[in-house]
Amino acid sequence: MAKKRGHSKLDEQIDDNLRRVYSSTVNEPLPDRFAKLLDELRERERGETGTSGEEDE
């Protein structure tokens, strides 16, 4: 991660701020819809492998 590519100090400052903004979103709690989505996907998959599934793809 901490690769040096001959950055100027200015570049480093920009990257530092990029990471702050980016990580502020990364650190947000994950909305419930995604846990539900993964449940649905697993559920659908189980249906397919068990019985005959209706998949569109």
Add this chain to the structure above:
Amino acid sequence: MTEAPDPKKELIEHLPAMRAFAMSLTRNSAAADDLVQDAVVKAWSNFDKFEPGTNLRAWLFTILRNTYYSLYRKRRREVEDPDGTMAGKLSEKPAHDGHLAMNDFREAFAQLSDEQREVLILVGAEGFSYEDAAEMCGCAVGTIKSRTNRARKRLAELMHLEDELEMTDASTMAVINGKPAA
């Protein structure tokens, strides 16, 4: 019993980063979550094409960006900036501690092109190599390098960074290095 990690189980660990990447592409939290959802569904039905042992995050990010460029970029023109992220004007110079005001930085970032925002997140924030970023974006390594440089330069211009840094460089860097963000 092989212990190859199941990418379907690992997927959830990458969702926060996917949201952040989607947010920087769409600049709109509702659209970002829709984009992540679309990318997850697409990834799920293509996991048989994922090569175990390769970089899952890079694979997921590639799907996400391709989804963005094929679907969302067009759609976005119809929705005029509902979060108001682009609307603000740049006012302040960097705070004297060397950290830019977060909002000013967001606003400057939002004014970059899609390709510039993308490359800064991949290379600058996520720390992907130029080579990985090039593969993810489907372009040459040289293109990624020059795009990154131009994006950084543009961002510095928008933030009025250059002159400020020349004067306070040493003390600025000391503060940045000594003080973790928020």
